[in-house]
Amino acid sequence: MxxxxxxxxxxxxxxxxxxxxxxxxxxxxxxxxxxxxxxxxxxxxxxxSKDELLFAVLRELMRRTQDIVRQAAQGHTSWRDVIANGLRAFWEHVEREPELQIMQYELTLYALRHTDSAWLAQQQYSGYSRVVEEALRDYIAPDTCSLSFSELARFIIGGLDGLILQFISDRDPARARRDLEHLITAVIALAESR
Incomplete structure (x- = not known):
């Protein structure tokens, strides 16, 4: 470097x-x-500018998320295990550093409240969708999944967003982990439905 x-x-x-x-x-x-x-x-x-710095922060957080998912996927051959272990590994990160999740929501709201910065929010969610979609594409055969990878990625992100907001509000890890297992079950079922 x-x-x-x-x-x-x-x-x-x-x-x-x-x-x-x-x-x-x-x-x-x-x-x-x-x-x-x-x-x-x-x-x-x-x-x-400050916005460019904030965008760099978001890119760094996306890179970290991608690293977490890739590490969790190593050694697994079943796409179901890759999804389950990737989501669990990401959740460990959420529990370890909830302040980063709060910061990301603040960045989203900041961007949406300032017209000149609205592109940050769009970049944030399209970036996370891309990260999840690439992970899905790497481990699931296209003919295996009933949805497009982009649809499944958005479903996963929407579910995680809800779980994260609840967790940073009440900090109940036992409930959050149970709910995460329900999300994992739903994602796998949705991917398999025909």
């Missing part, structure tokens, strides 16, 4: 930390720069 890439990653990690800790309303480029030990000019050099 070049020095430029390393510095950019340090700033990205700092942005994630500040956003998760303080929320989007309290996050400023000044706070991110201080967390990263750089000046604001350096922040602008690497990311341009």
């Amino acid at each position: 070049s020095r430029h890439e390393a510095r950019r990653n340090e700033i990205l990690v700092a942005a994630l930390a500040v956003l998760a800790r303080e929320g989007i309303a309290e996050t400023t480029t000044r706070k991110i720069a201080a967390e990263a030990n750089v000046n604001q000019a350096m922040l602008r050099y690497y990311f341009g």
Whole structure:
């Protein structure tokens, strides 16, 4: 990794930390720069605008999600196991870092409230759909699934969104895990239905 890439990653990690800790309303480029030990000019050099930095944060979170799903899929030959283990692994991440989930919802709402930033919300959901769709495409034969991969991906994301919102509201991991198992059962049944 070049020095430029390393510095950019340090700033990205700092942005994630500040956003998760303080929320989007309290996050400023000044706070991110201080967390990263750089000046604001350096922040602008690497990311341009605040929206571009927020988009980089979303891309980083998508990359992490993709890594979680790929790792969970390793060693499994059954697509049903890949779906179940991928969703369970992602859920472990949700329970471990719920503040990142809160931050993502804040980013979505921020983007939707600011016309100039609305593209962030669209990019966020299309990006997550792409990540899930690619994972499905990698492990499920197209003639096996009754829905298109994009439809199944949106169903999975919609189900996860609901579970995440409930979990970050009440922090009941036992109930959330039971509900996750119902989602897994529903996803597999939906994929298999003809």
